[in-house]
Amino acid sequence: MQKSPGKTKFRTSEFTRRQRRSKRGFLGKFASNIQEQTSNSKSRLFIVWGVLIAAGLGLGVNLYNLQIIRGPKLTEYARNQQMVNLRPFMPRRPVVDRNNNLLAIDRPVYTLYAHPKLFDKSNEEIAEQLSPILAKDAPELVKTFESKKSGIVLSPAIPEEIVDRITSLRLNGLELIQKYSRFYPSEDLAADVVGYVNIDRRGQAGVEYSQEKLLERSVQTVRLSRTGTGALMPNYAPEGFLHFDDLRLQLTIDSRLQRIARTALKQKMDEFKAKRGAVIVMDALDGSLLALVSQPTYNPNEYAKANISLFKNWTVADLYEPGSTFKPLNVAIALENGVIKPDDIFNDSGSIRVANYTIKNAMNNGYGRISIAQILQNSSNIGMVQIIQRLKPGIYYNWLERLGLGQKVDTDLPFEVGGRLKSQEEFIASPIEPATTSFGQGFSMTPIQLVQMHGALANGGKLVTPHVVRGLIDTKGQMHDSPTRTVPRQIFSAATAQKVVEMMETVVSEGTGKVSQIPGYRIAGKTGTAQKASPNGGYIKGARITSFVAILPVESPRYVVFALVDEPKGENAYGSTVAAPIVKSVIEALIPLEEIPPSKAMESER
Structure with a gap:
């Protein structure tokens, strides 16, 4: 059966038109999408720029607040963190008699600590080695070691010559901390005149008390820089800040x-x-x-062992009736x-x-x-x-x-x-x-x-x-400061x-x-x-x-x-x-x- 040519042509044209319409619809949709996307991008860009501008303004305001308004205070805080006030330790001036014989002086001593948990020997062995040096009974030392695992004070003030004997033993678990202590070579010979200083290094009797201003060296507080870890930077220390004089307090006593x-x-x-x-x-x-x-x-x-009544010199502190000597x-x-x-x-x-x-x-x-x-x-x-x-x-x-x-x-x-x-x-x-x-x-x-x-x-x-x-005299015997006394x-x-x-x-x-x-x-x-x-x-x-x-x-x-x-x-x-x-x-x-x-x-x- 033969097809009609007219119908076929019609169908072809219709198909073509449909394709064209379909193509135009796709392109329209595509263009519309493009247009919509372009519009959205502009909005996002404006938003981003707005955020950036706001952030910049906020940052500027904050910088102004930190640098202009709070700047001086923050600078002071920073300097306080970077600097430290330091008052160096200065030994107390010595005391000598009229012939320059030493009556009192500061000398380095050491506090001896024991840490039994670090001992590489038994408590008994350590005690046997230390007892003759410290003049303590070995059994008592053993009991002391057993009382704590660390931080035991064995002796609060050991002189350097004893320290040398202790270090020569090469014992693990012992610690020596240096400090200064007042030493009186003549012991009780002139105690009523010289006096003594307490554990806080303050004079309590004699000239140690009455002449405190002459015996204490004047030391200025200095400011030193320190690193981020807190360590001091000595390179920035003022020149000569640790220098102290050689003056000594001379007495009239022979x-x-x-x-x-x-x-x-x-x-x-x-x-x-x-x-x-x-x-x-x-x-x-x-x-x-x-x-x-x-x-x-x-x-x-050894003032802690003395009767407190002895600290006052009774020749100036006690009264009596003189009798016939008057x-x-x-x-x-x-x-x-x-x-x-x-x-x-x-x-x-x-x-x-x-x-x-x-x-x-x-x-x-x-x-x-x-x-x-x-x-x-x-x-x-x-x-x-x-x-x-x-x-x-x-x-x-x-x-x-x-x-x-x-x-x-x-x-x-x-x-x-x-x-x-x-x-x-x-x-x-x-x-x-x-x-x-x-x-x-x-x-x-x-x-x-x-x-x-x-x-x-x-x-x-x-x-x-x-x-x-x-x-006060120097090492050459020259007088630098003498008390003013009442005219006779x-x-x-x-x-x-x-x-x-x-x-x-x-x-x-x-x-x-x-x-x-x-x-x-x-x-x-x-x-x-x-x-x-x-x-x-x-x-x-x-x-x-x-x-x-x-x-x-x-x-x-x-x-x-x-x-x-x-x-x-x-x-x-x-x-x-x-x-x-x-x-x-x-x-x-x-x-x-x-x-x-x-x-x-x-x-x-x-």
């Missing part, structure tokens, strides 16, 4: 004389079973103390006021009535007609009362105040106390007060003050400042002072101080055997304080030597038997040390 005085004092204290004692030697020309010994004392290297000063007051003359004679009947009281001599005897020199020779209480009765009580009281009674002594030793003297109204109203004061009772003072007053007799009448500090006050005339010293000479040549005689030398002196005052009033029964003060040489007085022994036991315990022999031993050492020539008058007699 260690040789100090040692001799201590030996003499201890010998008599042991002999008479005394409670305590002291020896003071002063150059009266300027008040410098050549020796200041106190017993009992302590070792400043009589020469009363004689000087009377001479200066013209109420007596050197050749006056008094009658000592053995007792004297004052108000409702009867005063007697220590030996309950009378000496009859005696001169002023003999009153001192025999230590006559009756003669002294008669001398002071010639003075108006008000004038006498004013003189006691001029001498400094009731006041503190101006000294460079710490913890000083002022003496005790009755009020002027009470003193004047009661006749017994001037009477008892005439022979050294009814008031109190420190031993250092009595030495100061006798110094006024030895130097022509001037009251000088007792002191132990010369000043003229108390007595030179003529009065010399006359009293010559009277005191008769105490040594003819009176109670004969035991202190030294051939070839003129020595003045005065003994004292006083009742011991009770804190509750009155006097302690059977207790006494013995003392002896000497001035030499008589022809040109300069040195005062004083010994005091508290509560010596025995019937024969007097100033002449206990204290005077101590002073003699000290003077025998003082003569060659200070090169004191023999007295010319005595040289011509030989």
Whole structure:
């Protein structure tokens, strides 16, 4: 069957049209998609640009805030993190005596730690090796090792020579940490003068306390850079920031004389079973103390073991009634006021009535007609009362105040106390007060003050400042800083002072101080055997304080030597038997040390 040609043509054209329409539809859709995608891309681009612009603005604002507004504070924070304030450790200045003998110095020591968990030997083996070096029992060390696994302190301050022995053992599990410790080579020789420093390196007694400003080296705080890990950068340290001076604190004390005085004092204290004692030697020309010994004392290297009461030097911190050693000063007051003359004679009947009281001599005897020199020779209480009765009580009281009674002594030793003297109204109203004061009772003072007053007799009448500090010197001996002291006050005339010293000479040549005689030398002196005052009033029964003060040489007085022994036991315990022999031993050492020539008058007699 034949197909119709017309229909076939139609179908072909229709197909073509459909294809064209289909093609146009596809292209339209494609173009539409392209157009839509182009529009979306522009939107996204605007969004991205918007975000970038906003971020940029935010960053700019933040940068402005950090750099402009908060910039100075942030810079300060950064510098604080990058820099550190450092105050370098500086050793305390050494202390030396007048001859540059070392009395105190900082030295390196080490704290020894044990870490048993790191031991490569048994606890017993380690203990056996360490015990002889540390002076500890091996079994005790073993117990110590078993108490903890680490961080055990075996010794807090080991000197370098011991450290060398420990390191030579080459033991694992031991650690040595270096630090500085104050060391006193002379141990207890001058502890009462030098004092000690505590674990915090602060002075607690003696010149270590009173002269802290001179002993501490001034160190400035420096700022050093450090790395990100915290390590210091020494390259940025200021030049010379670790430099320190070679100055040392020099004292007036002579260690040789100090040692001799201590030996003499201890010998008599042991002999008479005394409670305590002291020896003071002063150059009266300027008040410098050549020796200041106190017993009992302590070792400043082991201050933690000492009785706390020993840290205060009792020669400046405790009061006592001087007794007869004060009589020469009363004689000087009377001479200066013209109420007596050197050749006056008094009658000592053995007792004297004052108000409702009867005063007697220590030996309950009378000496009859005696001169002023003999009153001192025999230590006559009756003669002294008669001398002071010639003075108006008000004038006498004013003189006691001029001498400094009731006041503190101006000294460079710490913890000083002022003496005790009755009020002027009470003193004047009661006749017994001037009477008892005439022979050294009814008031109190420190031993250092009595030495100061006798110094006024030895130097022509001037009251000088007792002191132990010369000043800061360098290694060449040049003085760099010396304390400013009170200008000496003229108390007595030179003529009065010399006359009293010559009277005191008769105490040594003819009176109670004969035991202190030294051939070839003129020595003045005065003994004292006083009742011991009770804190509750009155006097302690059977207790006494013995003392002896000497001035030499008589022809040109300069040195005062004083010994005091508290509560010596025995019937024969007097100033002449206990204290005077101590002073003699000290003077025998003082003569060659200070090169004191023999007295010319005595040289011509030989």
